[in-house]
Amino acid sequence: MQDLLEYAASSQDEVCGLIIDGKKLFRCRNAHADPHNQFLIADNDWLAAEEAGEITAVFHSHPMNLPTLSSADRRGQIASGLPWILACNGVLREFRAVPHLLGRRFEHGVTDCYTLFRDAYHLCGIDLPDFDRANGWWLRGENLYLNNLPQVGFHQVCPSESLPGDVIIRQPFPGADPCHAMVLLDDNLVLHHDCAGHLSRREQMRPAFVKQMHSIWRHEQCSSLNLQGIYADISAKSN
Known part of the structure; x- marks a missing residue:
C-alpha cells in the first residue's frame, strides 16, 4: 500500500500500473495524450506485465480531487474485467468490476x-x-x-x-x-x-x-x- 501511495505522489499527472499476483506493483508509463486527467497503459507494458505473472488488478491515481472512478475509468474497467485500485488524496480504494448500473437484467440474488x-x-x-x-x-x-x-x-x-x-x-x-x-x-x-x-x-x-x-x-x-x-x-x- 505504501508503494502505491508513494508512486501516486511522485507525479502531478496520473500514474498507472498493474498489480501482479495480488502483491507486486508493475509500474507502467502513462501513454495518454492528456496524462493529467486520464491514463493509458501501452500494449507493450501490459504484455511485459503478463510475462511477469498474473495481472490481478489495475492501479492508477487521480491527482485532482476525484476519489471515484471517472466515466473513462469505468469504460476501461468493464473492458478489463478486473478490480481497479485508485489512489487519491493519500487514500487507496479498490473498486470491484461491477457491471454498469443501467441496463441490467433482473435475476434474484445476482442482479436484483x-x-x-x-x-x-x-x-x-x-x-x-x-x-x-x-x-x-x-x-x-x-x-x-x-x-x-x-x-x-x-x-x-x-x-x-x-x-x-x-x-x-x-x-x-x-x-x-x-x-x-x-x-x-x-x-x-x-x-x-x-x-x-x-x-x-x-x-x-x-x-x-x-x-x-x-x-x-x-x-x-x-x-x-x-x-x-x-x-x-x-x-x-x-x-
Whole structure:
C-alpha cells in the first residue's frame, strides 16, 4: 500500500500500473495524450506485465480531487474485467468490476434491486455486505431491508428531509414485506431495478412510487457518499 501511495505522489499527472499476483506493483508509463486527467497503459507494458505473472488488478491515481472512478475509468474497467485500485488524496480504494448500473437484467440474488443499491454505493465510496437472500423472502417475514439496514449503518429519515443518496424502500405488494430499494438521485430521479421484466434504470419518481413508499434510509457515512461515482458510470454506459 505504501508503494502505491508513494508512486501516486511522485507525479502531478496520473500514474498507472498493474498489480501482479495480488502483491507486486508493475509500474507502467502513462501513454495518454492528456496524462493529467486520464491514463493509458501501452500494449507493450501490459504484455511485459503478463510475462511477469498474473495481472490481478489495475492501479492508477487521480491527482485532482476525484476519489471515484471517472466515466473513462469505468469504460476501461468493464473492458478489463478486473478490480481497479485508485489512489487519491493519500487514500487507496479498490473498486470491484461491477457491471454498469443501467441496463441490467433482473435475476434474484445476482442482479436484483439490492445488488444495484449495493453496487451503486460501492462506486460512490461505501461498501455494504452481500446479504443472503432466498427467493420469496418478502413473503416469509424475513425483512431483508428492515432487519439489515440498521445493522450496517443506516437510520430512517423523514421523507421531507430526504437527500440524494438516500435509499427509498417501497412496499409494492400488499401484504408482503417492504421489498424494493431505490437510490434517490438529484432532480427527483431514482435508480432502481424491479422484477417486472424491466432492465435496471434511472427515472423520475412516480406518484405510484410515493404511494408505495415505506421508509427512507440514510447511511451514517453519508458525507462520504460521492454520487459522482454513479453519474460517471451512467455517462460511461450512455457513451
